[in-house]
Structures are given as C-alpha cells and as structure tokens.
Amino acid sequence: MSDRNPVFAGIGTLVEVIRKLYERPRPFTWSQEREIRGDHPLPIIYLQHDGTTAGFLRSLETSILENAPDVPVLRVDAATAARHSLERWRLGPPPSTPDGQDGEDAAKAYERPREPPLLPLLDEARDGLSVHRTRGRRLSGFTRYRVADLLTGTKLEAPRTRDDKAEITAFLKQWAGGGARAPDxxxxxxxxxxxxxxxxxxxxxxxxxxxxxxxxxxxxxxxxPASVPGLARESHWFMRRQAMVVPKHSRNFLDFATRLTVGHRKPEMETSVKKLLVHAFLEDLRVIYRRRHFKVFPRLDGYRRTGYVVLLIGNATADNGAGELLGLINSVRNETGDFDPLLVIAAGEDPPPEPIEPGKIVYHPAKALLALQDWWRHLPDKRQTFASDARHLPFRLPPAAVPANEDRLPGDDLSVWRSDAFACRRALWLTRSSVLRVAGLGAVAVLLFPLSGFALRQLEAGCALRMPRLGSRVSVRAVTFGRDDVQCVGYSADKTQIFGSNERLRLVQKKVLDENEAARRSHAANPGRPYIGLVFFAAFTHKGSLQDTDHAVSEELEGLLLRQRIQNGKSSTEPLLEIIIANGGEKMREAPRVTRDMLLSLFRRDPRLLGVVGLDRTVVQTEEAITMFGGAGVPAFGTTLTGTGLEKRSPLYFQMVPSNRFQAILLAEYARSLRATRVVIYHPLGQGDDTYIGSLVKATKEKLREFRIPIGDISWADAGGDLHQACDVDRHKEIAFFAGRENEFSDFLRAITGGCADRGTLPAIVADDAISRFVANAGSRRSSALAGIPVSYVSLGSLLVLADSSCSEQGKASGAQGAAQLASFCSEYGALYKDLAAKLSAGEKPGLSWPAERVGLTFDAAGVFIDSVLSIRRDGPWAQAATLDRAAVAQRFREPGFASTGVTGLIDFVRSRAGDHRNLALLRIANIHDINERPVCVFMIGELYQPGQRRDPRTHCPVPGPLRSSARK
Structure with missing residues (x-):
C-alpha cells in the first residue's frame, strides 16, 4: 500500500466536518442549528473504504498531530487490539523458552495476575490515551475506568467462603497505594x-x-459507610453518579466492588458491566474537560482544552470487538444523556457493523455537511427512543484517485492535506499563564480597593451594599435611567433596603418592614396560624424631587400598614400579613425587568405570597408586568389603575376602581346635569408610554358624543396661547376637563386663570383621578397664584374622603355610615396620622385633615385577600392549611356570593374584574389653595357601602339616614 495521502471525491468536505467536530466551541458560543450553548454532542463516524483509501485514518492521525497540537488523537487497530491487550497484561501463553533459560522460571514470570479485560479495544484506547500529552498536560489518569477494569478482572481467592469484603478492601487499598489492612x-x-x-x-x-x-x-x-482510603472520589461516582450496574442493590462501595469481581458477577450482568466500563471511560474524559468546579468556580484546565479527543479505530468489524464497542458507546450516551468529549471515527472494509440498523443511509463524503446537519436534527428524537444507531453517522468512501486522474477532482479535495485544514483554535487568552498572573494581581488590587465600580454604582443608586441578615428577602440592582440618573429597583422585605429619598416614604417603609418582623415572630411562636404575604409594587424612585408622587405612593403604603396592624393584632385564627415592597423605578419604567428577573422567582419560591397590589400607574411597562404575572398564575390587584381593558391582559387581574370608560360616563352625566354647553378636553400632546391619558381622552370623547354634548380638544402643548381666551368670552357654562398627570396640573391652573380679572367667566374646572395626588400634597397647593380657584376632581375612594376629619384627628368614625370596618380603620389611622405628624418635618407631614383615598384603596385591596382566605378556610378541613394556593384565593373573588365591604365601599368582582360597579365621584374644593377646605361631593355613580344606602336624587351622592331594608347582607 502506498504511503501517499489518499485523495478522493468529497474528501475536502469530509475533513472539514471532522475538523468542525473536534474543534471545541467557545464556552458561551450559541449554535443556532443545534440550539445549544457551548459543547455539542459528537457522533460515532464509520467510514467504509476499499484498499485504495485504507490509509485515510493514518494520514488523518498524522495531520492532526502535526497541525493541531491541542487535539488529543490516538489510532488503534481493532484487528490486533485484543492480542496487544493480552501481551500488555502478560495474559497470553508463555513465550517459547530460549536456550539457557529455565522453562519453569519463564512460565512463572508470565503467570496470569488477572482475567483478560472485558473490552480489549477500550483497554487499548485507555492505555494509549493515558500517556498522551497536549502542550505538556497529561490527558487523564482514567482512575474510574481503571478501578472498574481492575474489579471486573479480579478473581477473589475463595469467593463466598471467607470474608470477601476484607479481601477486596485489602486489594483496593494496595492498588490505591495504601496499606493492606482492611478497615474492619x-x-x-x-x-x-x-x-x-x-x-x-x-x-x-x-x-x-x-x-x-x-x-x-x-x-x-x-x-x-465502609470505604477505601484514596478512592473516595471514585467510590462516590460508582455509588451516586452512575446507574449502569444498579448501586442501590449494594449496601456500600465494598459490597458493590465485590459484585463486579469474577465469580461474584452474575452472567446476566455482563452487558451492564461492559456499559459501566464505557461509562467510566467517558466520565474520566468528561471530568478533565469540565470548565467549572462544583458548578460555580471556573476550572482553567477545562477552558484550555480547545479540541476534543479523537479516537481512530482501524480495521473495524463486527467480530473483532469494534462493533460491540461502538454499540456500547451509543447506548451509554443515550441512557445518560451526558456530554462526553470523545469523537470516535472507525473505518473498515465491511459495511457498517451492528448496531447500525439495516437500511440506514450511508452518506457520500461530499454530502458530509448535510449528513451532519441531518444527524443533529434527528438526534433528540432518536436519543429519546434509545435507538441503537442514534449516535452513528456512516459514510462510504469512494476509491482513491490515481495520480493521473487527480486533476479531475475539485481544488478543495486536492489541497485537503494542507496544514490549515486541520488547525484548531488556541486556548482563550484569559486562561494562559502569563495573562492569569497579571489578571490575578489586578483582581487582588480590585478586591482590596474599598469601593469598586460596582459598589460606587450601588451607593449612587441607593442600593444596599451589606448582605441582609440570614432569612431576609432582598433583591436589588442599580439601573441607569439617564445621565446622572441611577436608581435602585427590586424588592425588599427587610430594612436592609429602603427605596427612595422622600422622608415620609422612607419612614412608612420602615414601619411596614417592622410589622413584617413582628409577623414573623408571631408565626414562629404559633406556626399553625395562617401566614400570607402581598407584594406592593409601585414607583418609589425618580430623579429630583416629586413630592406629589412620593406622598401618593406613601399613602398607598400607609393603607397596607394599617391593614397589617389590624390583622396581625387579631386572634390566632386570623391570618398574619406580610408586605414585600417592590420598586419599578420612575414611572414604572423597569416594571417588566423587576417582574421577570426578581418577583416571579420570588413567587415561585414562596407559596405564601398571594398576589401583587398597587402597580402605580397605567403605562405600557405596567401592562407588560400584568401580563407576566398572569402568565405565571399570580393575581395582580390594581389599586388606582383606570386604564381601559387592563383585565384583558391577565385572567388574574383585578381592579379596585372603575375604568376610564366609567370616568367618562361620570363626566358626561355631570355635564348633562349642569346643562353644560361644551366640554373642552385639555391633555398633553404626546403621551408616549402613558396609555392612561390616551384611553381616557378617547373614552371621554366617545361618551360626550353619545350624550350629544359639544366637545373641544386642546392639547397641552398648544394650551399656552389658547387658554387666555377664556377670559375674553363668558364660558361659565362650559367645563374645562383636565386629562393629564399631577405634575402638570399646577401649570394648567395658572395658564387657564392667569390674567383673568373676572374669574366668574371661567369654565368649571374638572380634573381626572390622577389629580388626587396633587390634592393630597399640601406643598403643591400653597402657591398664591392658585388662591380662590374652585376645582372638581374625580375621586376613586370618595366615601372615605367624605368621612369626618375626626377619623384622622380623633380616630373616630363619626362622619360616615355603612362601613363596619370604618371604626377599626379610623382608630389605627388616627394613631398613624399623629405619629407621622410628630416625626416628619413640616413639609412632609400629611397635608389633609380627612383620610386620603389612596390609603383606603390599598387597605381594602389587602382586605379582599384576607376575606377570601377566611372564606376558604370556613369551607372545611381541606382548607385549614397554614398556606393556601394563590389560584384558589383568586378564584374565590369571582364566586357568586363573595363580596368584601371595605372603607371605600362594596367590593364585588362577580360581575366584572375591572371594578366597574364600584363608586366614582366628582369632589369639589371651593378654594384649591386652602388646605383646610373640605371636598364636597357634587356627583357620583356606582355602588356605595351597601345597595340600600340613601342617596341624593340629583347628584346621587350619599346622604345621612338609615339604610333601607333591602340592604345587602
């Protein structure tokens, strides 16, 4: 046979596929065709050749050794492997005795120390690879395989007649380098x-x-358990990490090792034992290619290995053990599903040996790339069915071209044996010794530096640096919103992390987190008491000072604090309540990220958390978060959201207040009751992500047209040149409806009233529900330019707002009727009102003498969850567990007969999850500049505390008087 490298049709494509397979992908490389990252599965390639291409494997080995030093490669001959294995273990017949040598001494020198290996071809591969080195590094010691091979070739002296455990222990200790004494x-x-x-x-x-x-x-x-010193790692793998020979049938490793020895091994175990040998061989290779220690720490030796192990098997047939070995590798890979770094390329003149199924496509080398892609595509299905040829990729090599005909081959085939066709990439520069030394010094310098870039960023955002105490739940990260604007988003159930910079908001957070600690102590003292939690999700941070927003969020959190104090102080049969505080960043811009990366995992870990309340404002980001919660089966409770159609975002979304469509109905009916000649809608020109304003303007126009009321439309960007004309013409029979956010309302009032000598000609000013934030903040209303301006605004919790000031100042519910919970609410609210007034600076104290509506809305939202839990627990013993499923709690909201009476009115989701039947009112403040001016109800729609409550026939506002007999029970 000629020593020249053979060339044939398609050899260029075949070599490219082989190089593509043995070059290891980078650690984080994403393969689109295989849909995996990093290491990819390797096929078992079989090459059927004739005499002219028999030298392909030899040429392939030489080329890889010369041009790809990082690729371990070994060629073994299946025809001679068994004989070489016997000679290496001195298991063959004694050699012929030369003259002058005693035949008895020669036979003794060649006595059989063990039984022949069960898989001689695999043993030959192990012997060759164990001495292989790439760039000075040894490939592997193959300790797992050697232990398995040693045991399967060992015959105990007197099986079943003496202490086998002591004998096998002494044998293994001696092999591991220890003494011969057994650990008995x-x-x-x-x-x-x-x-x-x-x-x-x-x-x-x-x-x-x-x-x-x-x-x-x-x-x-x-x-x-009995063990052998020096073999702890190997014994752990045999007993815990493999299942080829069922380890649980043995009490310990010594019993397991005895089962593998000759004489103790049952005949039916032969196939399983051979699989164990193959599995141990592949595991030894797999370990040295791992890139991580304990699944966390980087393993540099694994990162340095950029080429897989290539095992070339020549003269492969079904009779010389090659076919059996290929089948065992296929079975082990199918059964374990683990990656191993061994690329097997077998070659022979016979057709592909079993277990390749008859009729399987044998590819031409020119189709190698298509064959590989086809193999990758079908591997998952064939692997799951444990197909006997799932890992096989067979080719039939055409005859080699003679020198006279080589010019007929394509250029890629003729130049295939060039050096660059086999080159493999170098190891990552970060893993090289010189780089590591420099990086190590740099890392030490960074670690010793007191404030790294991460710490500075966390501090700038207000994120906690120190680790929270054991058992607490805090997850935060710094996020850049813009230039000089870094905010801390995430969630916190511990005082390690307090969000925001506003004095009032931070104080209330601390009080809520103190109540969480008290709830945990109560639960520890009484583990049988139900323990539930809610996540309050809102925008706690922003750039600069936005007192209206901060106080509004603080009011909602105060409502949850009041519910906590009342609930946690009840009897041991009532649920304890914990509040997790979550920040979505300014205007909830980071709500999707916080939901996806933090809150959903929190809900998965803690089944006691029943849902999310708050959600702050109707913007695109909030809507995305609602959809995510719904997809994860988490109930979401919007306390002040009024965007239209939000319930379509999630089947588990509930809304405490009516949508913008009903706010439009309220305005239209009020305009009709005043016989207004026109309603002029003022709104920002571009809303961006703020879907609240867009849906409100659209719904308002539709209802006004339905009521046949003339409409005017002025965008806020154009308002500066148009509003002053309101002074030139008498417009007192018109309504100026402000559809915008609270931070623009003060400028709007100045623009519409500035320069008007006779304010009696101005239209009636009506504002949307977002202006409740402006109303509740005394600092926003102190401007003298606002003196004497009457303002009506949409109130989402008007029944609580209309309560007497004694609720805040005296803790008594003397000014309202119909809500049984109002007495306990006012008692706690009065105490909190005084506490905040005493601890906060003058500009941060609550500015209203009556209860804020947002306090009542979140108070009632938490009450709905508690009422649902109590209702479920009353159903029977099945519901008496301390933790209830959140889906069952949400289902109870929709069941007929379930309703919750809160301080803001009747809460019933049977007819609608959007709270469309709840009350909605227009409250009027005669002088918006006067903080002590109490709101008065001028028009109301929707239900009150109970259906039988008396109402004014003209305005539908509640009036004092006894309830009717038809009141809802």
Missing part, C-alpha cells in the same frame, strides 16, 4: 490504650485521638 472496624482497644497514654502529652493529640475513637465507634455501628 477493629482496633478500638488499641486506640483507647494509645489515647490514655498520650492524653496529657498534647491537646492536639487529645483532639485527634477523640476524633479517631469516634470514627472507630461509628464504623462499628455502621454510621460511617
């Missing part, structure tokens, strides 16, 4: 005597002596 648990008396003699010599000796004595006693009582 003896020697206790000797250890005691040695301990007594040395007790006074040294405290260290005493400590180790006591440890040794304890170990001996534990071994005698079998508290410590």
């Amino acid at each position: 648990g003896g020697g206790v008396a000797e250890a005691l005597n040695r301990l007594v003699q040395q007790v006074a010599s040294s405290p260290i000796t005493l400590m180790f002596g006591l440890f040794w004595l304890g170990y001996r006693i534990a071994r005698l009582s079998r508290l410590v």
